[in-house]
Amino acid sequence: MARITATIRPLHDDGSVCAHKVTSTGKPADADSGCTGRTQYGAACSADTWTFTSSTKAEVAYVRDRHLRQHAAPRAGGTQQQ
Incomplete structure (x- = not known):
């Protein structure tokens, strides 16, 4: 598995990944980089369609x-290893 x-x-x-250097406040470290700055963080699960974004x-x-803990939880009706 x-x-x-x-x-x-x-x-x-706009939701695109920010790979630029930014300050602690999220503003671009290099004004000439074309970066609009980091405004949020996001994560997406590799096993299903779950996504989540937040400013922190x-x-x-x-x-x-x-x-991720929900993926590791035993399924209802399944057997548990001890």
Whole structure:
């Protein structure tokens, strides 16, 4: 079984990934880079269609971890290993 992941990525206002250097406030470190700045963070699950975005990385991490734990939970009616 493949490992299920949901990597947190910094995003621009239009939802594209921000790979540029930014200041602690999310503004572009280099004004000539063409970067509009980081406005949010997002994560998407590799196993299903779940996605989540927020202005804070901590909230995305919390919700992502909660979602990933659901994949690890035993299924109803299934057997549990002890």
